[in-house]
Every structure is written in C-alpha cells, then in structure tokens.
Amino acid sequence: MKWGIICNFHLDKAISLSSEICDFLSDKGEIFAEDCVAKGKGVTGYSHKEINKESDIVITIGGDGTILRALENIDKPIFAINSGGMGFLTEVESKDALRELKRVVDGDYNVEERAKLKVMVDGKRLPDAANEVTVQTARIAKIIYLEVYVENELIEAFGADGVIIATPTGSTSYALSAGGPILDPSVGGMVIAPLAPFKLSARPWVVPLDKKVGIKLVHKSKESKIVIDGESPQSITLDSDIVITESEKKARFVRFGESFYQMVRTKLVR
Numbered sequence: 001m002k003w004g005i006i007c008n009f010h011l012d013k014a015i016s017l018s019s020e021i022c023d024f025l026s027d028k029g030e031i032f033a034e035d036c037v038a039k040g041k042g043v044t045g046y047s048h049k050e051i052n053k054e055s056d057i058v059i060t061i062g063g064d065g066t067i068l069r070a071l072e073n074i075d076k077p078i079f080a081i082n083s084g085g086m087g088f089l090t091e092v093e094s095k096d097a098l099r100e101l102k103r104v105v106d107g108d109y110n111v112e113e114r115a116k117l118k119v120m121v122d123g124k125r126l127p128d129a130a131n132e133v134t135v136q137t138a139r140i141a142k143i144i145y146l147e148v149y150v151e152n153e154l155i156e157a158f159g160a161d162g163v164i165i166a167t168p169t170g171s172t173s174y175a176l177s178a179g180g181p182i183l184d185p186s187v188g189g190m191v192i193a194p195l196a197p198f199k200l201s202a203r204p205w206v207v208p209l210d211k212k213v214g215i216k217l218v219h220k221s222k223e224s225k226i227v228i229d230g231e232s233p234q235s236i237t238l239d240s241d242i243v244i245t246e247s248e249k250k251a252r253f254v255r256f257g258e259s260f261y262q263m264v265r266t267k268l269v270r
Helices: 012-025 035-041 048-054 064-071 094-105 260-267
Strands: 002-007 030-033 057-062 078-082 110-121 124-129 132-137 144-150 153-160 162-166 189-195 205-208 213-217 224-228 231-236 242-255
Touching (some): 012 057, 064 078, 110 132, 110 224, 153 189
Parallel strands (some): 057 078, 078 242
Antiparallel strands (some): 110 124, 132 224, 189 205
16 A cells, blocks of 8 residues: 655644654554655655555645645545544544544545646636635725626626635535535535625525536726636636636545435534
C-alpha cells in the first residue's frame, strides 16, 4: 500500500500526529508526505500532485479546510482525521486516529464518492469545487447585480452580496448559512443560494447536476470576484462568461459506515 500524508501546517498537534502516523505506517508500505510533514522526519517531501500520482490512499490531518486544500489536486480516496474544529467532512477524531487507521490498513472500510463542480470562466477551466463556487463582491457592503441561468434560461436576476453554487457536500457549508437546504450527498443536484439578496423573491434553488448553470454580472456591479472552496479568489468583470457544470472528477472518502444523517445530528446540531 502507498500512503499520502497531508496536514494543516498551522496546527502543531496536526504536525505531531502526522509524525506518529508516519512511524505507524513505516512498515506498512511506502509513504509520500507533503513538505511540512517530511521536513520533520528528514525525508523527501512531495507536492499534492505527486502525492496523488503515487498514493493509493491519502491521509489528511486537520479540518475541512485541509481536506478542501487537498481535493484541488487529489482524486485518490481520502482518510480524513480531525485535528481542527468541527471537521464535518472528516471521518475520525485525532484521539482515535491510529486505532482507526489500522482498520484502513486491514481493508475494513468503504469508499464514498461525492460530486464536484467544473468551473469555466471565459473558456478557461479553474480548479474543481468540492464544496461551492461563490461569485461575490470584492468590497464589503457593496452590492453587485447578477443574472443566473440554467441551460441558458434566465431563472433569476437580483442585486446581492453574491451567489453560491454548491454541491451536495457544500450544502452543509457556506450555502447552509445563506439559507440553502441540506442535500443528501446521493442527491444529484446543486444548490443555487443568493447571498443577502435585495429582493424578497430571490430564494435558493436546487437544480439537477447534469444542468449547466451560467452566471452573468450586469450593470452597476462593483468590483467582483469568483472564489472556489474559499480559496484563490479571481477578479471577474461584466464581460466574464461563467459556466458551472458537474465535473467528471469525484471527491472520494474512506468511510466506516456512519450515515450522513448521523453526522448531521452529531456535528451540526450542537
């Protein structure tokens, strides 16, 4: 078995646990650790693209942000250990990490696939979104004006702070805080959630994943940007052509059987 290791390098406890995991796996296959982990062990470090190419399973140690950072380049199954806050996407807590990792070593797990979104701006493909794509004002408290299309048909036009297009996975994240619904990950849909719309009729939509969603900035819009999974904001203009569709790539997670509904009950209702 070949193991990739990615951790939140801002958390000392995540780096410490990464070192323990390296020791635990030292006789259980090859290890491909990112630089912040490898440096502490005095071994070669690898980029996320290299880790994805070489590994069978990638272990993340941190929170949801660490997972989303990994998912930009990782399509191998991710075994996510929570060393951060809520860790909604993680599978186990730090205190149980080595015990549960033994189950992975023994093959006692399932792999769950989650949808991602393909994002095109002016014909250029940006990184896929595992959680959400946000089109938003670049300056706080400045409104922008948007038109949202599904299969080239206008469904809504409004002024707002922005709009979120979320996967079922992302429906429990930023889109939820904007009033969007929770989607079971097996539902083939995406959420369109306006951000603080200045229009009473502008409400969240759920549309099929196999549809094409287009977003257009219109007159009087202020400086705006597009953000994918909370990272790497890019400026957009009135002329920008934004198209969002289902990606051919998937986010894949190592799971032991806890249901999505159980995870919502234990992590979101507390």
